[in-house]
Amino acid sequence: MDISPLLQHFRTHDTPLVLSRGGDLAWDDAELHRSAGDIEGYALLALVPGVLPWQRARVLLRTLADSQDGLDDRTRAILAKTTKALMFGLPPAHVITVLLALRRLRANHKHVTRAVLAFVLEHPDAGELIEARRPALADCFEHALGKATARACARLIAEGDTGSGYLRRSLLRFTSDPATAIEWVRALYAPGTHGAVAPQEPPAPLDPVGEHTPIVTPTNRGDIAATLVHLYRGGPAAELRPALAGYVAEATRGLPRLPGNVAMVLDTSGSMRGYGEREWAVMSQAVALRLVLDQVCDRLTVIETGNDAAAPGPAVGAGTHGPDAVAGAVAGEPRPAGATDLASGLLDALEGRPDLVVVVTDGYENLLPGDLARAVASLPRAGITTPVVLCQATFTRGDDLALRDPAPALPHQPFWHQDDFAGLLPWTFAHCAPGHDWIKAAMLTRLEGGRT
Template identity: 65%
Template sequence: MRRHTTMDTPTLLAHLETDCAPLTLPRGGTLCWDDADLHRAAHAADPEGYALLGLAPGVRPWQRARVLLQVLAASQAGLDDQARATLARVSRALSLALPPAHVVTVLLGLRRLRANHKHTTRAVLRFVLEHPDADALIAARRPVLVDCFEHALGKATARGCARRIAEGDTGSDYLQRRLLRFLTAPERAPARVAALYAPAHPGAEPPHEPALHLDDASEHTPTVTATNRGEIAATLVHLYRGGPAEELYTALGRYLSTAVAGYPPFPGTVALVLDASASMRGYGDREWAVLSQAAALRMVLSEVCRRLEVVEVGGQERIPRGATDLALGVLDALGTAPDLVAVVSDGYENLFPGDLARVVATLPRTGVTTPVVFCHPMFTAGDDLTLRRPAPALPQRGFWHQDDFAELLTWMFGHCAAGEPWLRAALHRRLDALDREIGRLRA
């Protein structure tokens, strides 16, 4: 994915994943969009890549709404057919994967911005007339959707279409040229246009849930243990505890194949600094929990990456021991000429505290530009990492469950140039899967 001119991909992703401020439309005022300049700059630098980032795992719903708003509000002049097609597919996916109220706010924002491009018209009409819950939305939000419908076509044209439909016209040349050609299911349009201009239904309740689920809701048990944090890590815990090796290795291979099935191959080299010190083993109910999650990440990376170099510090994965010397591990990792160095550690740097931070600060002065990131295996999502950041200047991401790997890999690979084509390929795969789901919704 091409680098943005005003900010880099990981910074943009971090914003999309953390900022959850809603878009608001004060009555009679301007659209309240506090990060509009950031979104416009990212779109201007790479319209297709920016739109795809809206599909990345973990992006907040209101940030996805902003991506939808920016894509629909901006001109597509100068874009090739492939980029336009991708933008149309992303817009369709986002309009179905967001709560309907979010999309309605976006459509009203387009009206406030006076955006009237052909791709805008197409997206608005398909939401109003072809959403799987269109009938319920029209019944509950009729005046607002009429405003959106009339903005998309123009008030005179929209009302002209409604008048002809009320008179029994369902497919004349007039309707075809002004309305039906924008739709994928034109046969549904007449009844829904008639409903838009019919009397209101007081008390009708609008649907609140998205028609399409972009991020699968992870169902985790309330009590976290060493063996309910994903199948790969759980199997590794049983292995570490001396379970039946042959059966467990067979299961491990099966779980790993399933976990990596959706990822494209990463074309570059990742150097993984794996903390295998005594603290990674843990104790009591948490014994092997953190180390098994770190090892699960190593196994996934070994399948995804063209080349993975592992540098263990402390002891070894199966025999964790000793103190943690992360700084020396990073220096050894850089010697493999990687595209990315990923440090995986619980954050207890107990051999030379502060050494990693000093080394990381010195690297740019010696001409080393290889990105280094810190991946923090945790026991639960609520672990307090305040005192476990040995190099606060490094980009850091915590993970505690196998379900976190999708966001983690996107974040990791987004830090290096070799990750840009991987990220684009991964998001295109995600978009293809969403297209198949949309096809099932239409059936």
């Protein structure tokens, strides 16, 4: 499974799933989803921050619709946790569309039964959802158990049966809280008003929720960058460096290591410094990404590309990570100066035969404009297939990048806040061979609650 284009599709294709009144399902990229192999990796890819809700709904649909025959217990457990995270992390209307589509597709697997009953009877907003979407949820409930069995269970509950053998075998064995399940089945078949307002926000958002202030400054774009700004401004290094190491450790806590060789071309030209109220903002964010990559990658080589840049940073290998490594990485913080020469930095980076080259820049290329694009275009003709990605450091999410695209052919992704790293790292690593396993491991950590 080539995860790089698949992840890009997940983050850009926002067409909704549409289920017509006649039951026809409009799913314009069904073949792409069905052709994705490695069902475990495919499902976990939906948890990457930045994946669009309707794409996550498609992953939920395919994961539930497919048979799990032949899968081992570990994989089934991962798929069960992933589908539950998606069901409770997506807008409820998206999930109901998926469940009705499963009914239309006649998907009757046991994992579908468990998933449908978990959504209908265990959702934190079950009461409001039943009031708002009673007919749809009743259809889903009857599809999960079978119409005759579902209605028999509802009749027994209405008659006061809360624990007969039939009820336990047919319904309660699929639920984690039988008493609550009985309450919601009673509500599902009780007279009520259809058309109430359903909850719009999921109870467990899949993407990290950042606390961004309305006014952006160089020091409210994440703790790592803020500390670096204070260092650049001449703050007390004896106090700031230990704090910086702590913030980097917190940002990378629980993340797996990438067993590969990554080269980073770091733009240290004069434009990276900025001016006025934006001074040091972009440079500090770029260096923050460098420090995070340093802790995550087994081997990171940094090539600084300012006209007056220091010599290329040393390769950082296994065993040099931790607070001392962070302190060493910023001991001679790059002081932006001169013009941008990204093409030379790229060629220097490729000499080490890395698994991936990450170009980090603000996008201004003013030494030889277009040189990076020409260098990138020449790589295939030279037999060089190393993946190269462009990460653009910006001041805000809304920066105009129309005149800041030095290599349009390169995959590129902007970032402006430390919170963006949660989605930026998987997107970056998806372009290299070791990245597939890294993304699976990172999303499993999120799924197990190791990171929020």
